[in-house]
Amino acid sequence: MPSISAHMAVAGEVTRRLGLNSDDFIRGNLLPDIIDVTNSHHKVESGAYMVPDIDYFIENMEIIGDLKLGYLTHLLLDKHYLEDYLGKIYPGRNIFLDGKIYIDYDILSYPLMERFGLDVERLGEILAKYNCKISEEKLKYNIECLKRKKVGVTNYLDFESFARFLLEISKTISKELVNYASKSGKLRICIG
Numbered sequence: 623m624p625s626i627s628a629h630m631a632v633a634g635e636v637t638r639r640l641g642l643n644s645d646d647f648i649r650g651n652l653l654p655d656i657i658d659v660t661n662s663h664h665k666v667e668s669g670a671y672m673v674p675d676i677d678y679f680i681e682n683m684e685i686i687g688d689l690k691l692g693y694l695t696h697l698l699l700d701k702h703y704l705e706d707y708l709g710k711i712y713p714g715r716n717i718f719l720d721g722k723i724y725i726d727y728d729i730l731s732y733p734l735m736e737r738f739g740l741d742v743e744r745l746g747e748i749l750a751k752y753n754c755k756i757s758e759e760k761l762k763y764n765i766e767c768l769k770r771k772k773v774g775v776t777n778y779l780d781f782e783s784f785a786r787f788l789l790e791i792s793k794t795i796s797k798e799l800v801n802y803a804s805k806s807g808k809l810r811i812c813i814g
Contacts, residue, residue, distance in 0.1 A: 624703045625727035626652065626764045628788055630745055631738040632699050633692065635792030640799065642688065645748045650692020652749055654700075656760040664697070670716040671704040680802060689754075691799060698795045707787050712778070722777040730781055732771045737785050742768050 633651040636642070654674075664679050665672035674697035683690065708717060717723050735742055746765050 623655075623700045625731060625734075626655070626767045627727070627731040627734040627740075628703070628784075629655075629696055629699060630740055630768065631734050631785075631788050632792050632795065633695060634738055634740055635789065636695055636796050636799070639792065639796040642691075644688040644692075645751075646688035647692040647695075648745070648748045649752060650689040650694075651696045652761075652764055653689065653693045653752075653754075653756070654696045655764060656752075656756045658755040658757050669705065669709055670712075670714055671709070673701045673704050674698075676701065676802075691803075694799065694802065695795055698798055699791065702791050702794065703787075706791070707784075717778050723779070725772075725774065726776040726779040727767070728770050728772040729774045729776050730779060730784065731767060733781055734785065734788070735768065738788075 629651050630648070633648050637644075637647060664675045664683075666675045666678075676694070676697055679694065679697055683693070734740075745768060749761065749765055752761070
């Protein structure tokens with residue numbers, strides 16, 4: 623799964639594209655990584671990875687409003703990242719097994735925050751407030767990840783390629799959210 627900074631970058635882009643102005647939408651983009659449930663990502667096998675089952679989530683998860691849209695955005699990014707980005711660069715290979723990709727996440731966090739114009743302090747304030755059962759430890763860890771300024775050489779991810787992917791996939795996810803909302807009585811998007 624991509625880093626918290628990647629999720630916040632896509633959340634920001636989707637917010638701009640769909641005209642959303644909701645702290646709950648931003649919170650929802652982190653929720654799968656901090657919610658206190660066993661299978662928060664509703665994973666099914668796909669190639670070298672377990673990826674989110676989007677349709678299962680839409681039909682079965684009892685989260686409503688912008689929080690649910692943010693949660694769905696998180697799952698869509700995870701799915702595209704594993705299938706369309708890593709799956710194409712490293713076909714048939716699970717690069718999470720050696721743990722080095724997490725070093726890449728730390729190195730790319732600050733540059734991604736800068737590239738996408740994200741305010742770390744403001745995000746920290748938004749993400750610190752949840753009205754559902756979460757793991758406070760995981761929440762704290764993710765907020766700390768946003769603030770890291772680690773320098774080094776990446777093992778798997780190229781910054782420019784990854785940033786372009788996040789920008790392009792934000793367009794795709796925005797369209798998918800509108801499409802899912804139009805087909806489902808459970809999702810609503812008020813654009814503008």
